[in-house]
Every structure is written in structure tokens, then in C-alpha cells.
Amino acid sequence: MADRLLFSKTGRARYISHLDLMRTFQRAFARAGIAIKHTEGFNPHPFVSIALPLSVGYSSQCEILEFSLLEGTLAEEVPARLTAAMPEGIVIHQCYEARRKLKELRYINYIMNLEYSEGRPQESEPAMAELLGRESLTVKKKSNKAKAGFTEVDLIPLIRSWRIECQSDTMTLDAVLAAQNPGLNPELLRTVFCQTYPQFTPEFVTFHRREVLDGEGEPFR
Amino acid sequence: MNRTLEYILQRVQKPARYTGGEYNEVVKERQTVTTRFALCFPDTYEIGMSNLGCRILYGVMNQRPDVWCERCFAPWGDMEEELRQAGLQLYALESGDPIADFDIIGFSLGYEMAYSNVLNMLDLAGLPLHSEDRIELTPLVVAGGTCCYNPEPLAPFIDLFVLGEGEEVTLEYIDLYQQAVEEGWSKREFLLEAAKIKGIYVPSLYEPVYRPDGTLEEIKVSEGAPQTVTKRIVQNMDQAYFPVKTIIPSTEIVHDRVMLELFRGCIRGCRFCQAGYVYRPVRSRSPELLAQYGKAACEDSGYQEMTLSSLSSTDYPCLMQLCDELLDYCAPRDIGLSLPSLRADTFSMGLMERLQRVRKGGLTFAPEAGTQRLRDAINKNLREEDLLQSVRTAFSGGWNGVKLYFMLGLPTETDEDVLGIADLARKVYFAWRECTPNRARGVRITVSTSWFVPKPHTAFQWEPQIPMEEYQRRVDLLRDALKRDKSITYNWHDPHTSYLEAIFSRGDRRLASVLEYAWQNGAKMDAWNEYFDYQRWMDALEACGLSGDFYACRERRPDEVFPWARLSVGVSTEFLWREREQCYNSQTTPDCRTRCSGCGANQLLTGGGRCG
Numbered sequence: 148m149a150d151r152l153l154f155s156k157t158g159r160a161r162y163i164s165h166l167d168l169m170r171t172f173q174r175a176f177a178r179a180g181i182a183i184k185h186t187e188g189f190n191p192h193p194f195v196s197i198a199l200p201l202s203v204g205y206s207s208q209c210e211i212l213e214f215s216l217l218e219g220t221l222a223e224e225v226p227a228r229l230t231a232a233m234p235e236g237i238v239i240h241q242c243y244e245a246r247r248k249l250k251e252l253r254y255i256n257y258i259m260n261l262e263y264s265e266g267r268p269q270e271s272e273p274a275m276a277e278l279l280g281r282e283s284l285t286v287k288k289k290s291n292k293a294k295a296g297f298t299e300v301d302l303i304p305l306i307r308s309w310r311i312e313c314q315s316d317t318m319t320l321d322a323v324l325a326a327q328n329p330g331l332n333p334e335l336l337r338t339v340f341c342q343t344y345p346q347f348t349p350e351f352v353t354f355h356r357r358e359v360l361d362g363e364g365e366p367f368r
Numbered sequence: 369m370n371r372t373l374e375y376i377l378q379r380v381q382k383p384a385r386y387t388g389g390e391y392n393e394v395v396k397e398r399q400t401v402t403t404r405f406a407l408c409f410p411d412t413y414e415i416g417m418s419n420l421g422c423r424i425l426y427g428v429m430n431q432r433p434d435v436w437c438e439r440c441f442a443p444w445g446d447m448e449e450e451l452r453q454a455g456l457q458l459y460a461l462e463s464g465d466p467i468a469d470f471d472i473i474g475f476s477l478g479y480e481m482a483y484s485n486v487l488n489m490l491d492l493a494g495l496p497l498h499s500e501d502r503i504e505l506t507p508l509v510v511a512g513g514t515c516c517y518n519p520e521p522l523a524p525f526i527d528l529f530v531l532g533e534g535e536e537v538t539l540e541y542i543d544l545y546q547q548a549v550e551e552g553w554s555k556r557e558f559l560l561e562a563a564k565i566k567g568i569y570v571p572s573l574y575e576p577v578y579r580p581d582g583t584l585e586e587i588k589v590s591e592g593a594p595q596t597v598t599k600r601i602v603q604n605m606d607q608a609y610f611p612v613k614t615i616i617p618s619t620e621i622v623h624d625r626v627m628l629e630l631f632r633g634c635i636r637g638c639r640f641c642q643a644g645y646v647y648r649p650v651r652s653r654s655p656e657l658l659a660q661y662g663k664a665a666c667e668d669s670g671y672q673e674m675t676l677s678s679l680s681s682t683d684y685p686c687l688m689q690l691c692d693e694l695l696d697y698c699a700p701r702d703i704g705l706s707l708p709s710l711r712a713d714t715f716s717m718g719l720m721e722r723l724q725r726v727r728k729g730g731l732t733f734a735p736e737a738g739t740q741r742l743r744d745a746i747n748k749n750l751r752e753e754d755l756l757q758s759v760r761t762a763f764s765g766g767w768n769g770v771k772l773y774f775m776l777g778l779p780t781e782t783d784e785d786v787l788g789i790a791d792l793a794r795k796v797y798f799a800w801r802e803c804t805p806n807r808a809r810g811v812r813i814t815v816s817t818s819w820f821v822p823k824p825h826t827a828f829q830w831e832p833q834i835p836m837e838e839y840q841r842r843v844d845l846l847r848d849a850l851k852r853d854k855s856i857t858y859n860w861h862d863p864h865t866s867y868l869e870a871i872f873s874r875g876d877r878r879l880a881s882v883l884e885y886a887w888q889n890g891a892k893m894d895a896w897n898e899y900f901d902y903q904r905w906m907d908a909l910e911a912c913g914l915s916g917d918f919y920a921c922r923e924r925r926p927d928e929v930f931p932w933a934r935l936s937v938g939v940s941t942e943f944l945w946r947e948r949e950q951c952y953n954s955q956t957t958p959d960c961r962t963r964c965s966g967c968g969a970n971q972l973l974t975g976g977g978r979c980g
Contacts, residue, residue: 158369158389159369159387159388159389160389160618162377162383162384162386162387163384163618163619164382164384164619166620167384167618167619167620168618170620171391171618173670173672174391174616174669174670174671174672175391175670176670177666177667177669177670177671177672177701178391178667178668178669178670180667185702189727190727191702191726191727192672192702193672193702203383203384204377204378204383232391232670233391234389234390234391234393234616234618235389235390235393236389350375351374351375351378
């Protein structure tokens with residue numbers, strides 16, 4: 148089976164897109180002098196694959212990259228050497244042999260921060276709680292496959308758990324959302340919230356991935 | 369990072385262009401440096417980061433502990449709008465500080481269509497556009513690059529121009545600037561001293577005097593400024609700085625690969641080619657050093673591709689030896705080697721095998737003209753048999769496509785020459801039929817034509833550009849001639865940008881008002897179709913009472929005083945005139961290795977001066 152990296156992507160690196168990040172890793176392995184397996188065929192290149200692409204602008208402390216380490220480098224050396232070859236904001240925490248399949252990665256814990264620089268409206272918290280507490284929350288979602296150009300999705304079954312924490316100028320939503328097949332991008336929660344309660348539209352929202360979880364809610368590695 | 373900026377970055381396209389933080393970015397402590405330099409490229413990040421000259425200057429300046437050079441690019445329209453709306457000033461990527469607070473702001477000018485971006489960037493920085501309205505010495509606004517061989521349309525906006533290669537002269541004027549700051553000189557005092565540095569042109573010390581017909585009577589020189597400013601060159605390429613460690617962008621740029629500069633200058637002397645004249649004399653790097661640099665640059669960057677760069681790479685004397693040495697390193701690591709600027713008469717089996725070893729790139733040749741007569745007249749010195757031999761080699765080797773570049777509107781061109789392009793393309797097609805190992809796969813032959821723009825400091829600097837309608841007629845003629853050939857695709861260049869290039873490349877100082885007018889009316893990013901508006905420029909010319917045809921389509925008198933008359937690239941005007949006459953006689957001039965033609969550029973070399 149393949150090898151995996153656990154890494155974080157924060158600060159200025161948040162703006163690196165998924166494709167650009169793959170390229171960055173391919174080059175960083177070469178810069179660090181870490182030999183990894185290349186693809187075969189007409190245009191051979193270092194093979195890397197990042198599980199669950201992160202939207203541009205989101206930060207994360209739990210990204211997973213798959214690759215195959217070739218002989219010559221010990222796994223425990225990889226984090227430090229690779230981090231040194233990375234642009235600012237990407238830090239590799241672990242390098243290990245994959246022991247379980249990626250499809251066992253079921254949930255992602257997101258921290259969503261809604262900012263109100265003029266002060267948070269008191270009613271925004273019960274509003275969010277009301278929304279997430281509904282029996283079902285069906286929204287239209289853009290789709291390239293569906294004929295109509297969109298499909299209808301119920302968000303509630305895709306939310307495993309949530310917790311709201313408020314301060315005078317922020318509301319933080321700590322939510323565990325389905326990761327894949329289908330997954331739920333927290334951006335959709337923001338959109339629904341702003342559509343349902345336009346009077347509580349925040350000025351700015353940040354998104355952060357805190358942990359990836361398996362079906363039991365334990366960290367997935 | 370600034371909170372407002374974070375907010376903005378969520379809403380713009382490709383935000384990684386605006387963040388900095390890439391691998392190998394140079395960050396210094398603000399307190400430890402005395403001079404802060406904003407190296408500005410008047411186009412997008414993707415274009416600017418691909419510029420080898422900027423990579424070199426960034427390295428050269430940052431080697432000095434007392435100087436911090438940072439980068440700044442033109443924001444795309446969505447980002448510009450956000451910056452203006454939020455009241456944020458144009459900032460440098462490394463520190464995020466506004467460039468208006470820097471000591472020196474330096475622009476790299478590679479093509480005329482970026483001029484409007486220079487004004488736009490000064491405005492986004494919050495600075496007055498005109499040099500005379502920036503009273504203080506700081507920030508000093510300078511410019512370098514190929515356009516500076518005739519920088520007159522930008523003269524009122526820029527404090528000083530640097531002519532030629534910047535490795536040494538940049539540090540010299542930074543030294544002088546530091547002295548000026550320390551001793552409290554006025555801007556005028558500094559510029560007078562700076563004008564004494566070789567290669568520096570201070571436009572405010574030169575005053576053009578016009579005749580009633582709009583041509584130049586003379587260019588007056590202020591006391592103390594040199595009569596002629598001659599470009600600077602690096603004497604010894606083996607001792608010149610090479611950027612082994614360069615910034616590796618975190619987002620894809622245009623030339624996303626290791627660039628290995630083999631040599632400067634070109635031995636060929638094509639009469640239309642500005643680069644061929646202004647980068648003289650030829651100076652090569654040794655193959656041993658290049659191999660060493662190439663490997664080190666791959667190791668430091670992790671790039672999967674390397675390109676050998678020069679004006680005509682197959683003229684590099686030790687090319688095969690260098691390729692072999694590089695391939696020994698590259699092939700096992702899957703690093704591809706590519707060679708642009710191939711002359712069609714020098715593409716050999718040996719070279720082809722080397723280029724294919726890792727991955728096969730596209731193949732492009734530039735015959736420039738369709739008939740032998742015209743190729744001789746422009747001194748391209750390429751024989752049809754040689755071109756056909758090269759494509760046969762390539763087709764036998766499995767290539768199934770080739771791009772051919774030509775120009776329309778070259779001096780002395782006739783319809784026979786235009787139709788000759790179609791004939792040549794067809795011969796290339798037959799060469800494919802004859803040689804391909806696999807006819808079923810088909811072939812793609814692409815013919816592209818651009819509209820010839822006469823450039824300063826070339827043998828054709830006296831020439832008119834043909835009228836736009838005539839260019840269009842020749843395009844139509846060629847299109848008709850090629851329309852039945854299904855395997856040949858014909859692309860032609862939009863004439864509007866070429867016309868503007870022809871105006872500005874040989875333009876005088878009066879065009880500055882046209883530029884300013886066009887910018888005020890929204891001109892920016894003119895190298896991009898999304899933004900370029902031809903009518904806006906025509907309106908600007910009219911508003912300023914100037915005629916585009918005066919600059920583009922007028923044949924100059926033999927004794928014409930050119931706007932760039934005070935600037936020298938080391939090649940004598942007599943030589944250029946002689947070359948022009950040779951053109952009209954369809955006489956070729958041999959390349960510099962076969963015989964020296966006495967252009968004068970060897971005098972730029974200290975100690976005897978042999979080009980190599």
C-alpha cells in the first residue's frame with residue numbers, strides 16, 4: 148500500500164489551489180532529495196495524490212497526501228526535510244505507511260468562523276441553531292451531471308454533529324460533516340444561513356479543517 | 369497578512385498571485401537594510417515571474433545585505449478594483465508594504481503594450497505619474513529592459529532609464545542613491561550625478577526639438593550629461609551572476625521551468641531582429657559551468673523541465689556536449705530538456721534524439737519569409753533544402769506536427785513572397801508524407817504570420833510599416849492559397865496591436881500624452897485581448913493631435929534624427945544603413961563567426977574585444 152503524509156496548510160499557503168499544491172509537492176520532494184515513485188508512460192512524473200481537495204482560501208491542519216516512498220529515505224526523516232523545502236504555510240507532521248483505505252475517511256471536522264466587526268447580532272446564535280436543528284434542510288446544489296443544472300440535497304443527514312460558540316463579534320460553528328459520497332462543503336451552510344437569515348449575514352467567514360474522522364468519529368490516518 | 373487583504377483574496381481569481389510566500393522568496397528585516405527596491409513588472413504575476421532578467425536582478429540585489437529587493441506585479445482587473453475600493457495601495461509581495469514607501473521603484477520594460485500598466489501601477493501605488501511632480505528623491509522611479517533602447521514615450525514618467533544589462537549598473541546607481549540619501553542631495557542633484565554613470569539615461573536632461581513637419585531637428589543635451597548614452601554589457605559570462613536559487617512560484621506561471629541561459633547576443637544578423645542587434649556582442653558561457661548551473665538549478669527548484677535559452681541555441685558551439693552532460697543528470701530523474709529558438713538549418717538527427725529522451729516537446733521553426741529571395745533580403749540565411757531536411761528528420765523521428773512562423777510586410781515583399789509561404793508549407797506537408805512512419809496518425813502543420821513591426825536600432829529602422837489594409841490583403845491572399853490544405857492551419861496576428869507597437873517602438877516624447885490620455889480613459893493590460901481596445905488608442909492619438917501613420921507608416925529620411933539618437937547599443941548607424949542597402953540588393957551578410965562585418969559592437973568589450 149501507499150505511504151501517506153499528514154500536513155497542514157495555513158497562512159499564505161491557504162491560497163494555493165489543489166492542482167498547484169500537487170505540483171508544489173512534486174517539486175518539494177525533488178528539492179528535498181526524497182526519491183518517490185514516478186508514474187509510467189508517455190509523460191512520467193512524480194506520483195502524488197491529495198485526498199479530499201480543500202477549497203482555495205480554507206486552512207487545514209489535517210490534509211492527507213498519498214505517494215510511494217522509494218528506498219533511500221527513512222519515513223521519520225520526511226516531515227522535517229520536506230517541510231524545509233516547502234513554501235511558507237505548509238508543514239508536514241507525519242509520514243507513515245497507509246494501513247486503511249481512504250474510503251474509511253467518513254467525516255471532516257470544520258471550524259467555521261463568522262465575523263461581525265460591528266458586533267454580532269444577539270439573535271444570530273438561535274437562528275443558526277434553529278437552522279441546523281431542523282428535520283430536513285433541502286437545498287439546490289449546482290451539478291454538472293443533472294439535466295436541470297442542479298440537484299436537490301438534504302443537508303441534515305450530512306451533518307453528524309455541531310456546536311456553536313459565540314463571542315461579542317464572532318460566531319464559531321464547530322461541525323462534523325460528511326466527507327465524501329456525498330460530502331458537504333461548509334460553504335453551503337454559510338450560503339443557506341445567509342439566505343434564510345439575511346439580516347445576520349456576517350462580513351467575513353473563515354473555514355478551517357481541524358480533523359478528518361472515520362465512521363466511529365476517531366481520527367483517520 | 370492584512371485583514372482587508374484577506375477579505376479581498378477570497379473574492380478574486382487566482383489569489384496565490386497576490387500573496388507571496390513562495391519557496392526561495394527573500395525576506396529580510398526592515399531595520400537591517402538601508403535601501404528597499406520594488407522590482408515591478410508591468411504585467412501579471414504569471415508573465416513577470418517567467419522573466420529571466422528579473423530573476424537575475426532579484427538575485428543580484430538581494431546578495432547585498434544592505435539592499436532588499438521585493439517584487440510587484442500588475443494586478444488583474446478584479447484585484448485592481450478590489451484594491452481601489454478598499455483604498456489599499458499597491459504592495460510588494462515579500463513584505464506586503466506599499467511600494468510608495470520604498471526607496472527605488474524599478475520597472476522592467478519588455479514590450480510596448482505594457483506601457484499603460486506602468487502608469488496604472490504608479491497610480492495604484494498612490495504616486496504622481498510625472499517625474500517632475502515627484503519632487504523628492506524618494507521614491508526614485510527607474511526602468512530597464514529592451515524597450516529602453518527607445519524609451520521616449522515614457523520619458524516624462526520615469527526618472528532614469530538603464531540601457532543594457534543590469535547586473536552591474538544597478539548596484540552602481542544604488543550606491544549613488546545611498547550616498548545621495550546620506551548627504552541629503554536633491555533629486556536634481558542626484559540625477560545629474562547618475563547621468564555620469566555609463567548606461568544611464570536621464571530623460572529630463574535631454575530636450576527634443578521638433579521641426580514644423582513633426583520630425584526631430586535635434587535633441588539638446590543639458591550641461592554635464594553625456595552626448596551619447598551607450599548600453600552596458602556584462603564582459604564575461606562565466607563571471608556573471610546566474611540565478612541558481614530562484615523563487616519557485618506556488619501557482620503555475622508561463623515559463624515554469626529551469627532556464628539555462630547559454631549565451632547573449634546572436635551571430636546571425638537578421639535585419640529585422642532588434643534582439644539580434646541590441647544584445648551584441650556574442651558572449652557565451654562555458655559548457656562546464658552551464659552543466660553545473662543546470663544541475664544545481666534543478667536540484668534547488670525541483671522543476672521537472674529545463675529549457676536552454678538564447679537567441680539561437682543551435683549556434684552554441686558545444687551544444688551536443690552540453691546536452692549529453694545535462695541528459696545524464698536529467699533523464700534518470702524524468703526531467704525534460706527543451707530547446708526553443710532552433711534554427712531550421714541546424715536541426716540534426718543527433719539533436720533530435722537528445723530532445724526526445726525524456727519527453728518530446730513541440731517543434732517550431734521560423735523561416736520568417738516564404739521565398740529564398742526575401743529570406744536573403746532579410747538576411748535570415750536559411751535555405752529551403754535545409755528546412756526540408758530538418759522536417760524530414762523530425763517526421764522520420766516520429767514528430768507529427770510542426771509550427772512555422774512567418775512575417776508579412778517585410779521590406780521588398782511581393783505577392784510572390786506571400787504565396788511562397790503556402791508553397792513552403794505544402795513542401796513541408798509532402799516531406800511528412802514521404803517520411804512519416806505512421807501516415808494514419810495524420811499531421812498538423814501550423815503556419816502563423818505576424819505583421820512586421822520596424823524596430824529601433826535595426827537595419828529596418830528607416831522602413832515604413834505597410835498599411836493595415838495591405839497587411840489584411842496579404843493575409844487574405846495567403847488564407848485563400850491555403851484554404852484547400854486540410855493539414856495546414858493558418859493563424860494570423862491581430863493587426864491592431866502590431867500597429868500600436870509600430871507607433872510606440874519608434875515613437876517620440878510627444879506620445880507620452882497619448883499614453884496618459886489612453887490610460888485616463890481606461891487603458892491597461894493592453895497585451896491582453898480582454899482589455900485591449902484599439903479605438904481607445906485611436907481616440908487618444910486624435911485628442912493629442914498626433915497621427916499614428918506618422919510613426920508607423922512613414923519612411924524615414926537617411927539623415928533622420930531618431931528619437932533614440934542619443935542612445936547607442938554599440939552598433940554603428942553606418943553599419944545598419946549598409947545592411948539596409950544590402951537588403952534592397954538581396955545580398956546576404958555572413959554570420960559573425962564566418963566573418964566579422966564590423967558592426968562596432970566588439971568595441972564594447974574591454975581588452976581587445978573578440979566576440980565569442
